[in-house]
Structure formats: structure tokens, C-alpha cells
Amino acid sequence: MTSSLRARGALIVGCLVTALALAGCATSSDAEADAPAEAPDTETTTTDPAGFCDLYPDHATLIGVIESPPSEAAEAVTTVVGLTPGFVATTPPEDIADEWGVLSEYFSEIAAHFADVDTDDDTALGDALEAMPERVNELAFAAADAAYTVGEFAAVECGTGDAAGTTVTDACTLLSEADAPLVAVMGGDVPEGESSDLGFGWIQCQWEAAASDNEVWVMLVPIDEFRSEYLDESTPLANSEIDELEDGAAYEGMIGTGSFSTSGHAVSFTAGDVGGFVSVRTGDGDSRAEDVGAATQLAIAVVGRL
Known part of the structure; x- marks a missing residue:
């Protein structure tokens, strides 16, 4: 990245x-x-x-x-x-x-x-x-x-058609303790997410497990900026396309709005007028299968709620 x-x-x-x-x-x-x-x-x-x-x-x-x-x-x-x-x-x-x-x-x-x-x-x-x-x-x-x-x-x-395609203003509302993959990554109890709003439609939520270094991030960005500043500027992992998600692919590291971690993995998606990543880190952050599997399930849940 x-x-x-x-x-x-x-x-x-x-x-x-x-x-x-x-x-x-x-x-x-x-x-x-x-x-x-x-x-x-x-x-x-x-x-x-x-x-x-x-x-x-x-x-x-x-x-x-x-x-x-x-x-x-x-x-x-x-x-x-x-x-x-x-x-x-x-x-x-x-x-x-x-x-x-x-x-x-x-x-x-x-x-x-x-x-x-x-x-x-x-x-x-x-x-x-x-x-x-x-x-x-x-x-x-x-x-x-x-x-x-x-x-x-x-x-x-005025009927300008300028209304935002998604009304989500808090990324923390997109996942909850009802989402089994989030519960699994957190190791049981799901803590309250830390919400960030950087303006201009850039929002993020971070969940950190209480008893481990496991984390989950969800970020959303306006679609044009997501493509130009993220998808066009990064290279997904080989053979990581995710058919269930529009523009779905896996990336090394956790990706957020103005933040990045070299451990863990991220899954990209687009939906309407927004794009984003769900990032997951489990254990030492080097388990691609576990991280990407959980991130994919959570990304599918997020897209379904946009």
C-alpha cells in the first residue's frame, strides 16, 4: 500500500x-x-x-x-x-x-x-x-x-439528485454482536467500536479485542476517491479476487482512513456511491486464510446494510 x-x-x-x-x-x-x-x-x-x-x-x-x-x-x-x-x-x-x-x-x-x-x-x-x-x-x-x-x-x-446514495454516517452501526465473524475475532464479547468521521464522507470504525491484539476495521469512502486513492494505488494479493463482492479482493495489511498497519489483511468492496475495506487482524496478523475469511464475511454483511 x-x-x-x-x-x-x-x-x-x-x-x-x-x-x-x-x-x-x-x-x-x-x-x-x-x-x-x-x-x-x-x-x-x-x-x-x-x-x-x-x-x-x-x-x-x-x-x-x-x-x-x-x-x-x-x-x-x-x-x-x-x-x-x-x-x-x-x-x-x-x-x-x-x-x-x-x-x-x-x-x-x-x-x-x-x-x-x-x-x-x-x-x-x-x-x-x-x-x-x-x-x-x-x-x-x-x-x-x-x-x-x-x-x-x-x-x-429542487430535485437535483444530489442526495447521498447511502445514509450511513457512523461506520460502527454496520456491524454488531449479532455478526458471528466479529464475535469470533473479538474472542467473545464485542467491545464498543471507536467511530471516526474525517468529513467529506470518510468514515471508519475500529473494534479492538480486550484479551488479544485482534482487531477489525471498517472504512467507507466516496467511490471516486476510493478508486483513485486506494484501488488504483494498490496491488491486491495474487489470486485473491472475491466474487461475492463488487471490486472484492484481499490486500496485505489493515487499511483505514488515514491509517495503515502492516499486520493483518484487508478486503475491498464497492457498493453504489461508496467503496471501502474491512480489515481483520488475528493472532500475529500473518494468517491470511483466517483474516481474509473473516473480513470477507464481514464485508458481505456491511454491503448488505448500505
């Missing part, structure tokens, strides 16, 4: 990566850079729900930069600078007013920071990314949550 898999998780957790998914922690201590951005000087557009839906396509384009990869930094910056004034000027339906406010502040901070940056100049763009205002990083997770809520609202009220 390549280090790029761990780097993604480290970026999100360590740097509170911005909604542009741009690399680099905020390093600027400049007072002007850290000051709250002023809202763009533009007329306010008050909308009823129907009017909001008419305007939403442009707003959806702006919100979409939250999941832009680092390779699209220049395009993302251009989008934010160009579309933020219209976003801030729109008064949304009351149901999403708070979320809209969070996103307005977030995008305004970014737009103000990059307003005079030439995005065609890689050096200038890189310098601006390294000097990202601290307020942008502080708002990153809140903006991601707000974007999700706004997208769900638009899917229902």
Missing part, C-alpha cells in the same frame, strides 16, 4: 484541509491575511424556495469545489473567486440559513485571499496556498458539514 493512502487522512486531520482540498497548513501570521474577509459588495438576492432552485446550479458548482482534488487547485480558486459574490448575495430558504452563513464566510475568506493571485502562475498560487488564513482552516470541517446539508436540501426541494 503506498504512502499516498495515509497522506490523504493526514492532510484532513493534521491540517484541517480546506474545502478546496488544497495541500498545506495555514502558515501566515500576517494580520491582514488572518483578518475576517469582508463580504463582497453586491446586492442581496432574496429568494423563495422556487427562486432558490433556479439559482442553485451555480451555487452547486461553487459548493462542488469542496471535493476538488489538489490537482485542480487553480480551477477551484478561479471558481471560488468568481462565484462567491453571487452565493453571498443569495438569501437561502430558512431551513438552511445557518449552513449558508457558514459557507458564505468560508468562501468569502478564500475569495478575498486569492483575489489578486494569478492562478496561471504556479509559484504565486503555491505561495498563496502556503499562506492560507487560519480562519479558512478553522471553518473547513464546518463548511464540509454545511455543504452536505445544503446538498441534501437541494436534492429534496
Whole structure:
């Protein structure tokens, strides 16, 4: 498994990566850079729900930069600078007013920071990314949550089809003491799982046995990122395809969202708009048959509950 898999998780957790998914922690201590951005000087557009839906396509384009990869930094910056004034000027339906406010502040901070940056100049763009205002990083997770809520609202009220294909927000709900393979790996009593939510649809749960080093991990990631950052960057064990699972195969080591262990084994799967791994470690973590067998059964159970 390549280090790029761990780097993604480290970026999100360590740097509170911005909604542009741009690399680099905020390093600027400049007072002007850290000051709250002023809202763009533009007329306010008050909308009823129907009017909001008419305007939403442009707003959806702006919100979409939250999941832009680092390779699209220049395009993302251009989008934010160009579309933020219209976003801030729109008064949304009351149901999403708070979320809209969070996103307005977030995008305004970014737009103000990059307003005079030439995005065609890689050096200038890189310098601006390294000097990202601290307020942008502080708002990153809140903006991601707000974007999700706004997208769900638009899917229902505007028929955008943006609603998430899976409603699972806690990976620990996908397995329980009713699952015999989990009970077996844990050696009897199943402890409470440790849930992690890194934002952007990246979730994980870890169970650790009380009387041994046995562990089970379940992680879910949006399908496009799962393919590009996991499946395309890793090599499964030879002859390990699993017919019962879409994109099912076995891998050396335990694989999580921003975490990796060289012991144990992982089984991949995809289902609809998500992909993931179920990882199992038994004993010293070198028993492929036992680890992969349990991981496969648990992965089938997980897919059935998505």
C-alpha cells in the first residue's frame, strides 16, 4: 500500500484541509491575511424556495469545489473567486440559513485571499496556498458539514439528485454482536467500536479485542476517491479476487482512513456511491486464510446494510 493512502487522512486531520482540498497548513501570521474577509459588495438576492432552485446550479458548482482534488487547485480558486459574490448575495430558504452563513464566510475568506493571485502562475498560487488564513482552516470541517446539508436540501426541494446514495454516517452501526465473524475475532464479547468521521464522507470504525491484539476495521469512502486513492494505488494479493463482492479482493495489511498497519489483511468492496475495506487482524496478523475469511464475511454483511 503506498504512502499516498495515509497522506490523504493526514492532510484532513493534521491540517484541517480546506474545502478546496488544497495541500498545506495555514502558515501566515500576517494580520491582514488572518483578518475576517469582508463580504463582497453586491446586492442581496432574496429568494423563495422556487427562486432558490433556479439559482442553485451555480451555487452547486461553487459548493462542488469542496471535493476538488489538489490537482485542480487553480480551477477551484478561479471558481471560488468568481462565484462567491453571487452565493453571498443569495438569501437561502430558512431551513438552511445557518449552513449558508457558514459557507458564505468560508468562501468569502478564500475569495478575498486569492483575489489578486494569478492562478496561471504556479509559484504565486503555491505561495498563496502556503499562506492560507487560519480562519479558512478553522471553518473547513464546518463548511464540509454545511455543504452536505445544503446538498441534501437541494436534492429534496429542487430535485437535483444530489442526495447521498447511502445514509450511513457512523461506520460502527454496520456491524454488531449479532455478526458471528466479529464475535469470533473479538474472542467473545464485542467491545464498543471507536467511530471516526474525517468529513467529506470518510468514515471508519475500529473494534479492538480486550484479551488479544485482534482487531477489525471498517472504512467507507466516496467511490471516486476510493478508486483513485486506494484501488488504483494498490496491488491486491495474487489470486485473491472475491466474487461475492463488487471490486472484492484481499490486500496485505489493515487499511483505514488515514491509517495503515502492516499486520493483518484487508478486503475491498464497492457498493453504489461508496467503496471501502474491512480489515481483520488475528493472532500475529500473518494468517491470511483466517483474516481474509473473516473480513470477507464481514464485508458481505456491511454491503448488505448500505
